[in-house]
Amino acid sequence: MTAAxxxxxxxxxxxPRRSPWSLVGIGAFLAITWWAASREFGIGFDLVSVFTNLxxxxxxxxxxxxxxxxxxxxxxxxxxxxxxMAVVASALGCGLALPVSFLASRVSTPNFPVLFANRTALNVxxxxxxxxxxxxxxxxxGIGPLPGILALIFFNIGVTAKxxxxxxxxxxxxxxxxxxxxxxxRTQVVRWAILPQVLPNYVAYSLYVFELxxxxxxxxxxxxxxxxxxxxxxxxxxxxxxxxxVILIEIFVFVFVIELVSIWLRRxxx
Amino acid sequence: xxxxxxxSVVYPGGVQGLKNLTLDIPDGQMMVIVGLSGAGKSxxxxxxxxxxxxxxxxxxxxxxxxxxxxxxxxREIRSRIGMIFQTFNLVKRxxxxxxxxxxxxxxxxxxxSLVGWYRPADVEIAMQSLExxxxxxxxxxxxxxxxxxxxxxxGIARALAxxxxxxxxxxxxxxxxxxxxxVVMRDLQRINRDLGITTIINLHFLDLAKVYGExxxxxxxxxxxxxxxxxxxxxxxxxxxxxRSLTADDVMGQEAPAAxxx
Numbered sequence: 001m002t003a004a005x006x007x008x009x010x011x012x013x014x015x016p017r018r019s020p021w022s023l024v025g026i027g028a029f030l031a032i033t034w035w036a037a038s039r040e041f042g043i044g045f046d047l048v049s050v051f052t053n054l055x056x057x058x059x060x061x062x063x064x065x066x067x068x069x070x071x072x073x074x075x076x077x078x079x080x081x082x083x084x085m086a087v088v089a090s091a092l093g094c095g096l097a098l099p100v101s102f103l104a105s106r107v108s109t110p111n112f113p114v115l116f117a118n119r120t121a122l123n124v125x126x127x128x129x130x131x132x133x134x135x136x137x138x139x140x141x142g143i144g145p146l147p148g149i150l151a152l153i154f155f156n157i158g159v160t161a162k163x164x165x166x167x168x169x170x171x172x173x174x175x176x177x178x179x180x181x182x183x184x185x186r187t188q189v190v191r192w193a194i195l196p197q198v199l200p201n202y203v204a205y206s207l208y209v210f211e212l213x214x215x216x217x218x219x220x221x222x223x224x225x226x227x228x229x230x231x232x233x234x235x236x237x238x239x240x241x242x243x244x245x246v247i248l249i250e251i252f253v254f255v256f257v258i259e260l261v262s263i264w265l266r267r268x269x270x
Numbered sequence: 271x272x273x274x275x276x277x278s279v280v281y282p283g284g285v286q287g288l289k290n291l292t293l294d295i296p297d298g299q300m301m302v303i304v305g306l307s308g309a310g311k312s313x314x315x316x317x318x319x320x321x322x323x324x325x326x327x328x329x330x331x332x333x334x335x336x337x338x339x340x341x342x343x344x345r346e347i348r349s350r351i352g353m354i355f356q357t358f359n360l361v362k363r364x365x366x367x368x369x370x371x372x373x374x375x376x377x378x379x380x381x382x383s384l385v386g387w388y389r390p391a392d393v394e395i396a397m398q399s400l401e402x403x404x405x406x407x408x409x410x411x412x413x414x415x416x417x418x419x420x421x422x423x424x425g426i427a428r429a430l431a432x433x434x435x436x437x438x439x440x441x442x443x444x445x446x447x448x449x450x451x452x453v454v455m456r457d458l459q460r461i462n463r464d465l466g467i468t469t470i471i472n473l474h475f476l477d478l479a480k481v482y483g484e485x486x487x488x489x490x491x492x493x494x495x496x497x498x499x500x501x502x503x504x505x506x507x508x509x510x511x512x513x514r515s516l517t518a519d520d521v522m523g524q525e526a527p528a529a530x531x532x
Contacts, residue, residue, distance in 0.1 A: 174359035175372075178425075181319055182432055183349030183376035188383050192372055196364040 060241065067249060068242035075231055075247055079254065081145055082227035085220075086213035089149045093156025094206040100157060101164030107176070108168055108190050122165075126158035130216045134225040145226030148217055155216065156209050163205045164198065171197045203269045207262040214258055218251050271296055272318060272436065272468065277327035279313050279492075287313035287322065289492035297435070300462045300469045302483030302500070304476065306512055310492040311472040315438045318470065319351045320344045331436070349376030352429025352467075356441035358421040362414035366405070366424050369413050370396040373431025399430040403457055419450035426457055437461065439471040443478070448522050451475075455482050475522040476508050 037045040102108040104118040128136075133154050137147030175193040184192065221229015228247060235244040272295040279287035288310050295301055303311045316322035317329055320336050329336045331347055339347060352373070360369045374392040375383055382388065388396075400406040403423040408416060413424060422442060429437055439458060443451035459482055462469040473479045479486055480500045488496030488503075488511030496503070496511050508516055 174355065174357055175361045177321065178353070178355065178359040178428070179372055179375065181321060181348055181351070181353040181438075182373050182428070183345045183347075184372065184383075185345060185375075185380060187380050188375045188378075191384050192368070192375065193361060196361045196368070199363070 063239075063241035064245040066242065067245040068240075069246060071240075071243045071246050072250070075228065075250055078221070078228045078231050079250060082214065082217045082221075082229075083254075085145050085148050085152065085217045085227055086210060089152030089156060089217075090206060090210040090213050092149075093153040094160050094202075094209055096153070097157045097160035097164060098202065101161040101168060102190050102194070104161055104165035105168035107171060107173070108186070108194055119165075122158060122161050125154055126162060128154070130155040131219065131223065134220045134223050138224045143224035143226070148220040148225030148227060151220060151225060152213050152216060156213065159212070160202075160205050160209055164202060167198050167201045168194060200269065204266050207266055211255070211258055211262060214255055271330075271332060272470075273330040274314075274317070275328045275330065277317060277324050277329055279310075279317060279322055280325045286310075286492045288317060288324075290327070291492075291494055293487070293494060293497070295468060295470065297468055298462070298466045300459065300482065300484040301471070302479045302486050303470065303472045303489060304474065304479050304486060304496075304508070304511055305489035307474070309489040311489055312440055313492070314489065315353075315440050315470060315472055318436065318438060319348050319353060345376065349432060350434055351436045351438060352432045352434035353438040353440070354422065354425040354429050354442050356444045358418075358425045358445070360413040360421055360424055360428075362412070364413065365410050366400070366413055366416070366427075367393070367396060367409040369424055370399055370409075370427045370431050373399070373428045376432065395433065396427070396431045399427040400424075402430060402461070403427050417450075418446050419453060422446065422450075422454050423457065426454070426461070430461065434467060436468045436470070439469065441472050441474065444474065451478065451522060458482070475520070476503075476516070477521045477523070479503070 036042045039046070100118065100122065103114060104122055106115055109115045109118070130151050133151035134147055137150040141147050141150070171194055175197070176189055179189040179193040217225075217227045217229070218232070219229055221227040221231070222233045224230070228251065232244065232247055235241070235247065272293075274291045274293040277291045278289055281287055291314070303314060305311050313322055317324060317336075318331070320339065324337060327337075331351070334343075334347060336344070336347065361372075368386075371378075371388055371392065374388060374395060378388055378392055397406060397409065400409055403426050405416075405420055405423050405427070408420065408424075413421060416424065422445075425442075437458070442458065443454050446454060455478060458469055458471065461467055471482070473483075480503060483500040483503075486496065486498060486500050486503045487494060488507070490511055490513060496507055498507070505516060508520070512520070
């Protein structure tokens with residue numbers, strides 16, 4: 001049977017015409033991408049210069065090798081600090097994000113002004129990147145791990161509460177109705193009808209955020225917010241590229257191990 | 271005593287859930303509501319515990335008006351009204367006992383229930399409720415590991431844990447197979463007779479309604495079109511409630527395995 005006769009068979013609907021707006025959307029997307037990359041209006045992105053300049057850094061890259069392994073023991077302490085910053089920030093950030101996420105979901109917070117205020121606050125918190133938070137807190141409380149931890153906490157609240165409130169939006173409403181019918185108050189409904197449904201997601205998000213924190217706290221030290229980033233900054237400033245390569249390899253191994261552990265944990269808990 | 275006084279529910283969008291319903295349900299009665307889907311059965315049930323607010327008229331539970339009740343008073347009224355659901359509405363990821371303890375929330379206090387430190391007396395009530403529906407051995411099993419019939423019994427136990435004076439059942443057997451349906455209906459009948467709990471059940475199988483309904487009311491487009499005993503409700507009556515001739519889909523079609531003699 002040809003395509004034409006399929007459409008014409010008795011009682012079958014004809015295929016609805018595709019909305020012209022989808023074509024407009026695709027066109028707009030292509031136009032904006034071209035605009036952003038073009039030499040005339042945008043940043044002038046072209047692959048040719050990538051290749052012509054590729055060898056220019058070869059002499060610098062060569063200095064990365066061989067890595068100066070004698071430097072390794074001196075990175076252990078800042079690396080431990082990075083790990084500890086990530087642990088503390090994840091615990092506090094994800095812990096604070098849990099109640100906030102319930103206040104930012106229409107399922108657990110039907111009161112619109114409260115919901116709106118919380119969602120707006122979360123959007124504001126999420127608007128700043130972690131490095132900017134670190135700059136602000138370094139200015140406020142001085143250098144060291146404290147501003148780094150504070151920056152990560154804000155970053156974590158933004159990420160976790162966003163993901164969690166969207167998860168709460170999607171829970172099965174049946175148990176909520178049951179808990180309401182049993183005379184439970186709002187807090188009890190959240191605790192016993194909603195939380196058990198979203199707990200596996202919460203654990204998964206928290207582990208993910210912990211991974212993000214390990215990576216982020218490696219960078220935060222560049223602005224003086226503690227951790228291994230301080231060493232990266234020093235090595236970069238004094239052109240000690242053989243030290244830098246040791247740090248990079250170390251971070252790579254460390255993040256890889258953390259990821260393996262968190263995958264294993266997630267599989268066991270979720 | 272539950273009294274509907276000229277009660278109406280109009281949903282946002284203009285759909286009429288209930289229309290000028292006036293009805294008395296005396297204490298201890300086992301009443302079955304029949305009607306087509308969309309006739310207002312679920313609305314009537316949910317008007318009794320205030321899950322659906324009235325748009326006019328009133329519902330009195332033991333002379334207390336639902337219309338004027340504050341949120342706190344409403345929770346107080348709901349705590350004395352158990353409810354079971356077509357889809358059981360259990361938290362599937364947690365244990366049977368935790369689900370049943372949901373019936374004790376009203377008495378547990380916010381702080382205590384937040385951390386899950388229920389009083390031994392509350393746990394005892396929950397265990398007794400599970401014993402009454404015969405699945406206490408499943409107390410520490412995840413709810414998702416139970417069969418449909420067992421899950422509905424957990425739902426009943428959760429309602430019983432409230433120590434209610436009224437039990438509402440919204441299509442309690444619609445998701446179950448016929449033999450299991452009769453088991454659950456007999457559980458409800460026994461609870462009604464042994465504990466004297468006023469029991470109001472939505473059903474769409476007419477033969478089940480006749481067997482278990484001490485009293486049957488019929489709804490059509492939100493209006494009361496029949497009110498009488500199960501014995502008196504014959505095919506003509508049901509045709510009248512449904513506004514069409516009856517089909518094989520309207521009956522469950524399996525003989526009740528010896529309902530408890532009245």
